[in-house]
Amino acid sequence: MRIEISVETITGVDIAARYRVDRVELCGALAEGGLTPSRGLLELAVRRAEGVEVHPLIRPRPGDFRYTPVEIAVMTRDIRAAVGAGAHGVVLGALDADGLLDTEACAALIEAAEGRPVTLHRAIDASASPRRVLDQAIRLGFARVLTSGARHSAIDGAAAIAALVSQADDRIAIMACGGIRASNAREVIAATGVRDIHAAVRTPVRGAAAGAVSFLGIGVPDGFDHFDTDDGGVAALCSAVTGKPQAAPREFE
Incomplete structure (x- = not known):
């Protein structure tokens, strides 16, 4: 089994390195579904990853995956x-007007x-036909496909994911x-037959008291400031998948 963690900070990269996950999907703005991270973040992530592969998301804006020629040029x-900057691979996707891959x-x-290696991200879940998109992805030479089975969760989409595996x-x-998460990872693996799982294991972080103007991210609970990678959650997930106990969480510089 291979484990990929979606992170948006160096703290997240450090946690991934601590528990020796296989890959991180490095993103900016996970509250927006993930955007292309800055080059500075990517360079430092690669330096600190300690053998963990760093695959940045390439997504120039929130919203759908139908991009203009100028947006493709940016990507x-x-x-x-x-x-x-040393990325080990990238994560991307683009759809055409018919909802299939923009080949x-x-x-x-x-x-x-x-x-x-290039991962086709969840554009497949927003496509007109995940099965046809998978065939396109194979012909184009994508290394892997990230999918929830076009449902809200992998549990809900397990049958569709299993069909794509087949x-x-x-x-x-x-x-x-x-x-x-740790509580359902083995169930997902058994129900789908996948050998790769991806999780954005996050926890809210307390910040300074908000003033009259707030810049809180989407979904951040009252009294907190932003989300970051959950050390204990990653440890539990790795333990659940590998069956090996993980070291206790620690603070990072």
Whole structure:
């Protein structure tokens, strides 16, 4: 089994390195579904990852995955910058007006990755036909697909994920996501047959008292400031998946 953790801070990268997960999906603005992280964040993440692969998300804006030529140009430049910063791979996706992969755009983005593995993200879950998109992804040379089975959670989409695993037939990796935690990881694995799982294990962080103007992120509870990676949650997830006890959480510099 391979474990990927979605993070948006160096604290998250440090936690992933501590528990030796296989990959981090490095993002900005997870409250917006994830956006392309800054180059500074990526460079430091690669430096501190300690053997954990760092795969930045390439997503230029919130919203759907139908991008203009100018947005594709931005994504291409972001991928080249990520490669230059030492990224081990990238995570991306683009749909056309029919809700299938924009094959011309995806081919150009994959080429920009210069041979690094490319993950097709949850654009597949917003597509007109995940099964047809999977075939497209295989032909284009994507390394893996991140999916919740086009449902809110991997548990709800387990049957659809299992169907994609069968369709993939080891030609591409299927990575399950959507509400995966220590409490349900084994259930998801058993129900889907995946060998890769992805989780955004986050916890709210207390901040300074808010003034008249608030800049709180989406969904942050009252009395807290933002979300960050949950050390104990990652430890529990890794233990549940691998069956090996994890070290106690610690504070990071």
